[in-house]
Amino acid sequence: MTTTAIPTTREVAATWFEALTTGDIERALSCLADDVEWINYSPVPGYNDAMAWIGTYRGVAEVLETFRVFSGIVEVNHEELVDLVVDGENAMGVIDERSTVKETGRVFEIEFIQWLKVRDGKIVRWKSYTDPSQILRALPRR
Structure with missing residues (x-):
C-alpha cells in the first residue's frame, strides 16, 4: 500500500504563491480546502x-x-512573492503587485500580505x- 504524504505548510504555501504569481488559477485553487x-x-x-471583489x-x-x-476589473501586470514566513500551520507571504484598472487605465502598486492557515x-x-488607497485611486470615480 502506497501512502501519500500530506504536504507541509511550507510546501502548500510555496505551491499557492507560485501558482498565484504565474497566473495558474486552477493550480492555486487546488491548494484550497x-x-x-x-x-x-x-x-x-x-x-x-x-x-x-472584497x-x-x-x-x-x-x-x-x-x-x-477581480480579473474583470483589473489586469495584473506583475505579481511577485518577496517574502515567506512559515510557523506551524500558519504561513504569511508578502506580495508585490503592479496592476492596471481596465476601465481607467490607471496603474496601482501595492504590497500586501496573505495569511494562510494550512491543515x-x-x-x-x-x-x-x-x-x-492606491487601488481606490485607480478605480473609476462613482
Whole structure:
C-alpha cells in the first residue's frame, strides 16, 4: 500500500504563491480546502466597497467568483512573492503587485500580505492585508 504524504505548510504555501504569481488559477485553487474561509479585506461602505471583489467568502466556488470579478476589473501586470514566513500551520507571504484598472487605465502598486492557515495539506483560511488607497485611486470615480 502506497501512502501519500500530506504536504507541509511550507510546501502548500510555496505551491499557492507560485501558482498565484504565474497566473495558474486552477493550480492555486487546488491548494484550497473545499470549505476554505476567504477574507479579502473587510468592506467599509463609502470607503473601499468600490473594490467589488472584497469581502468574506466560503468555499472554492465563491473564491473562484472573486477571482473572476477581480480579473474583470483589473489586469495584473506583475505579481511577485518577496517574502515567506512559515510557523506551524500558519504561513504569511508578502506580495508585490503592479496592476492596471481596465476601465481607467490607471496603474496601482501595492504590497500586501496573505495569511494562510494550512491543515491536512490544504489552505483552510486565507486573509489579506494591505493599504487599499492606491487601488481606490485607480478605480473609476462613482
